[in-house]
Amino acid sequence: MKYASWTNGLDESFLGEILKTANHKDTISFAGGLPAQELFPAKDLKECFDRVFEEDGSIALQYAEALGYSPLREWVSKQFFSSGKARKLDEIIITTGSQQGLSLVAQTFIDPGDIVLVESPTYLGALQAFQGYRPRVVAIPCDKNGIIPHELEKILRKCNPKFLYVIPNYQNPTGKIMSLERRRELVEIARKFDLLILEDNPYGELRYEGEALPNIMDMYDKVIYLGSFSKVLSPGLRVGFLIAEEEIVRYIERAKEGVDLFSNNLTQHAVYKYIVGKKFKEHILELRRVYSERKDIMIQALKKYVDEEVQVDTPKGGLFIWAKIQKMGDSCQFLKYSQEEKVIFVPGTFFYPDRRISNEMRINFSCSSPEIIEEGVRRLARAVHRI
Numbered sequence: 248m249k250y251a252s253w254t255n256g257l258d259e260s261f262l263g264e265i266l267k268t269a270n271h272k273d274t275i276s277f278a279g280g281l282p283a284q285e286l287f288p289a290k291d292l293k294e295c296f297d298r299v300f301e302e303d304g305s306i307a308l309q310y311a312e313a314l315g316y317s318p319l320r321e322w323v324s325k326q327f328f329s330s331g332k333a334r335k336l337d338e339i340i341i342t343t344g345s346q347q348g349l350s351l352v353a354q355t356f357i358d359p360g361d362i363v364l365v366e367s368p369t370y371l372g373a374l375q376a377f378q379g380y381r382p383r384v385v386a387i388p389c390d391k392n393g394i395i396p397h398e399l400e401k402i403l404r405k406c407n408p409k410f411l412y413v414i415p416n417y418q419n420p421t422g423k424i425m426s427l428e429r430r431r432e433l434v435e436i437a438r439k440f441d442l443l444i445l446e447d448n449p450y451g452e453l454r455y456e457g458e459a460l461p462n463i464m465d466m467y468d469k470v471i472y473l474g475s476f477s478k479v480l481s482p483g484l485r486v487g488f489l490i491a492e493e494e495i496v497r498y499i500e501r502a503k504e505g506v507d508l509f510s511n512n513l514t515q516h517a518v519y520k521y522i523v524g525k526k527f528k529e530h531i532l533e534l535r536r537v538y539s540e541r542k543d544i545m546i547q548a549l550k551k552y553v554d555e556e557v558q559v560d561t562p563k564g565g566l567f568i569w570a571k572i573q574k575m576g577d578s579c580q581f582l583k584y585s586q587e588e589k590v591i592f593v594p595g596t597f598f599y600p601d602r603r604i605s606n607e608m609r610i611n612f613s614c615s616s617p618e619i620i621e622e623g624v625r626r627l628a629r630a631v632h633r634i
């Protein structure tokens with residue numbers, strides 16, 4: 248087949264193979280990034296869909312504008328303030344999940360060979376969204392507070408990137424939050440170099456301790472912000488949103504028309520009905536409560552069974568724990584042991600653009616019950632003790 252040249256470097260999907268073993272019925276998977284499906288507000292969402300059919304069925308089933316359902320955009324505009332002001336409606340476009348936002352931004356900004364900066368490590372799906380446009384991805388070293396400012400500055404002195412992609416809240420894969428100080432330093436550097444920032448925030452509401460920190464978008468104008476209902480409602484809905492200055496949104500709108508004309512109209516109506524209802528806030532509180540408990544159970548189990556062998560960072564929010572195996576340099580090798588013990592995770596290497604060898608692993612705690620978490624960690628411990 249005469250495939251486009253960007254497909255040349257595509258690796259055999261080792262990750263796909265790992266995730267397939269998640270379906271083996273006796274394997275415990277800490278590999279996915281899934282929200283807990285028993286917490287989806289299915290009954291309430293069904294009621295919302297029923298009401299859409301009853302109240303606005305003929306409109307919701309029709310072709311619609313690429314920017315998305317206006318009441319939903321209005322809701323977003325009121326929730327997300329920049330410098331104390333509600334955003335204008337023309338600065339908001341609904342996307343098919345924030346994954347589509349990543350892809351549309353890539354399509355709109357990246358020419359082959361352009362430089363795109365990312366955190367190191369970063370979200371694998373973002374690297375996949377960018378790769379079709381063939382950028383040169385440069386990873387900026389991070390520490391426990393996020394991007395290291397002088398490292399960013401060093402790179403910006405040498406190159407002129409199209410944008411910097413960051414996940415400031417409870418990052419995927421590390422679970423880290425970028426400190427306020429770091430956000431300020433980042434913005435200062437961005438101003439100095441007139442850098443466009445792509446801020447991806449699917450996990451911000453899943454906060455288990457501490458106060459919410461301001462979005463980068465609240466601190467700096469040249470930001471494209473991505474939000475999503477996947478983690479606070481359900482990923483199957485595929486509803487997200489992008490906020491940026493009007494001109495950028497106009498370009499994104501053109502790109503989106505070419506991709507899918509508009510995001511599922513029916514679902515946008517139903518999501519709107521749900522989020523303006525009384526239960527949305529309560530639902531988020533419930534998610535925080537359950538996930539925080541699962542996170543604590545996993546941290547305690549890791550401390551109990553592999554305290555010496557696995558170094559763990561405790562996240563303050565999100566869905567992931569980032570852990571380092573002390574006795575082995577390559578967590579892909581360790582995965583072989585853990586697969587034999589019937590527990591899986593995602594090895595750190597997948598989150599680095601250069602696929603460096605890493606002793607890190609991303610472990611998900613949100614979609615397993617406390618009993619499964621405990622048993623999964625016991626199996627991980629058995630694997631660790633076989634090294």
Ligand SMILES: Cc1ncc(COP(=O)(O)O)c(C=O)c1O
Binds near residue numbers: 280
């Ligand atoms: C950092 C990050 N961005 C974007 C996405 C995509 O989310 P959505 O379901 O909104 O497309 C994910 C999904 O896990 C993610 O972790």
